[in-house]
Amino acid sequence: MNGIPRENNFDLIRLICASVVCLFHAHVLSGVPALSPFSSVFAAVHPVQCFFVISGILITGSWDRSKSVSDFAVRRLRRVYPAYVLSIVGFACLLSLFSIHGARDYFFSFDFARYLGWNALFLNFLKPSLPGVFSGNPEQAVNGALWTLKVEVMFYCAVPVLAWLFGRFNRLVLIVGLYLASCVYLVLFVHLSRETGRGVYAELARQLPGQMSYCLSGALVFFHFEFFRKHAKFCLIAGLAAYVLSFRFEWLIFVKPMGLALVVFFVAYCLPLLSRIKLPGDYSYGIFIFHYPIVQIAVAKGYFKDGDPWLVSLAALATAFSLAVLSWHGLEKRFTKRSSHPVSTISSNRVNLNA
Numbered sequence: 414m415n416g417i418p419r420e421n422n423f424d425l426i427r428l429i430c431a432s433v434v435c436l437f438h439a440h441v442l443s444g445v446p447a448l449s450p451f452s453s454v455f456a457a458v459h460p461v462q463c464f465f466v467i468s469g470i471l472i473t474g475s476w477d478r479s480k481s482v483s484d485f486a487v488r489r490l491r492r493v494y495p496a497y498v499l500s501i502v503g504f505a506c507l508l509s510l511f512s513i514h515g516a517r518d519y520f521f522s523f524d525f526a527r528y529l530g531w532n533a534l535f536l537n538f539l540k541p542s543l544p545g546v547f548s549g550n551p552e553q554a555v556n557g558a559l560w561t562l563k564v565e566v567m568f569y570c571a572v573p574v575l576a577w578l579f580g581r582f583n584r585l586v587l588i589v590g591l592y593l594a595s596c597v598y599l600v601l602f603v604h605l606s607r608e609t610g611r612g613v614y615a616e617l618a619r620q621l622p623g624q625m626s627y628c629l630s631g632a633l634v635f636f637h638f639e640f641f642r643k644h645a646k647f648c649l650i651a652g653l654a655a656y657v658l659s660f661r662f663e664w665l666i667f668v669k670p671m672g673l674a675l676v677v678f679f680v681a682y683c684l685p686l687l688s689r690i691k692l693p694g695d696y697s698y699g700i701f702i703f704h705y706p707i708v709q710i711a712v713a714k715g716y717f718k719d720g721d722p723w724l725v726s727l728a729a730l731a732t733a734f735s736l737a738v739l740s741w742h743g744l745e746k747r748f749t750k751r752s753s754h755p756v757s758t759i760s761s762n763r764v765n766l767n768a
Contacts, residue, residue, distance in 0.1 A: 417474065417638050422680060422687040423467055427697035430460030434558065435704035435733055439726035442552055442708050443717035448726060461561055462627050464701075466674045467681075468565060469631020476572050489569045491748040493698075496740050497562065500702040501532045504555060505543060508706065511713055512545035519544055528555070535563040538616070550712050558705045560619070567621040568628050575632075584636065592629045596667045599623035630674030641678055649679040694746065699737025700730075707732050 440448035472489075479485035505528060512519045519525060524544040531539040541554040578587055602618035605611075617623075634641055641648050652675025659669035680687070707729050711717060716725045 417635070418682065420688050421682055422684060422690075423471065424692050424695050424697065425687055425690055426463065426677065426680060427467060427695070428692065428700070430463050431697040431700035431704070432730055432734075433460045435700060435708070435730045436726055438558065438705055438708050439711075439717075439722075439729060442550070442705075443712050443722065443725075444551055445717050445722040447722050448717075451726070462624070462670070462673055463677055464561065465564070465568075465624050465627035466631040466634075466670070466677045468568060469628035469633075469674070470635045470678075470681075471631075472569065472572060472628075473632045473635040476576060482573050485573070486569075489566075492745075493562070493565070495748045496699060496702060496745050497559075498533065499740060499744060500556065500559075500706075501529065504706045505529060508543055508546045508555065508710075511547065511710065512543065513548055514545040532556075532559070535559075535566050537563065547709050547713055550709060552709070554705075555709065556702070556705045558701060562702070564619075564621050564624050568625070571621070571625075588629050588633055588636075592626045592633075592670070593667065595622055595624070595626035595629065596670070599626070600666055626670040627673065630670045631677075633671070634674055634678045641675070642682065645679055645683045648675040649683070652676040652679065694738065694741040696734060696737040696741055698745070699740040700733045703736045703740070704729065704733035707736075 436448075436451045440451040475488055476485050479488060505525070509516055509519045514522070522544045524540070524542075527540045528543050531537065537556070537559045541557065543555055546555065547553045575587075575591075599618055599622075602614045602623065606614035606618060652672045655665065655668040655672030656676060659665040659672065711725055711729055
């Protein structure tokens with residue numbers, strides 16, 4: 414199998430996507446009409462889906478480079494969990510200052526323990542709020558952005574199973590079949606949500622089965638990288654057309670994930686100008702997991718309504734970026750192995766994956 418070049422624009426793409434999600438939440442959580450362009454132009458689902466596509470590419474490569482299932486699991490755990498725990502525990506302690514309860518009632522409450530426990534297991538939806546925190550905000554969740562981490566972890570768990578299946582069945586046929594099943598799942602639950610008006614169906618729609626098509630699109634790019642690079646310009650045109658038209662014609666939902674994957678592939682590997690922008694670290698993950706509580710604090714303090722909401726939004730983004738820089742250099746980089754990053758060649762040590 415031909416190699417995937419080390420040089421790419423994934424760090425920059427993810428940094429932009431994480432920043433877009435932050436600005437989107439600034440409007441959604443504050444409800445300030447002046448910030449409506451953030452949600453109308455930057456629908457958060459778009460950058461999140463980009464994250465899933467990128468995960469499909471990079472996590473498939475991470476598995477391919479891993480010596481065993483345990484090696485793969487350790488790689489993923491070291492990359493995701495340290496900053497994740499810092500976000501959960503750090504903000505849980507800090508937000509005691511914003512609780513309507515006293516310190517004793519806050520820290521020794523059953524709800525505080527439940528929050529730490531369920532969030533540590535990526536089951537944020539079971540306890541999204543802390544006792545007495547953000548009680549005056551329109552949304553009480555401490556970090557509503559963390560639902561995507563649950564989907565990511567579920568994809569990590571699915572990778573060894575997929576690899577086992579790839580070694581026993583035709584890989585392309587299997588990927589296409591699972592891709593279509595994922596799209597059917599998404600369409601079904603979105604339809605049920607609209608028909609019944611019940612939010613539970615919308616929640617189910619955005620879980621792993623419904624997002625698997627984006628991860629599988631990324632995996633397909635990984636497996637057939639040389640084909641896509643050979644037809645890069647056609648891929649860009651076809652990808653843009655499929656993705657844009659899917660918003661006009663709902664039945665094109667079945668090509669939307671692959672369309673987005675083709676666009677992400679082109680931007681990541683076929684725009685050498687962007688590759689000149691070098692970042693000293695991967696700050697996107699930190700921005701993503703830190704920004705939501707920061708925006709919630711700004712809402713609770715009334716900064717969006719009393720001050721310039723645009724400046725407050727940028728200040729929230731700048732604060733999240735600063736924490737991300739500190740997190741990367743002080744914590745994440747120490748746990749991230751060098752081998753966890755994309756490499757220049759695809760190894761063949763996982764025969765069952767490349768079958």
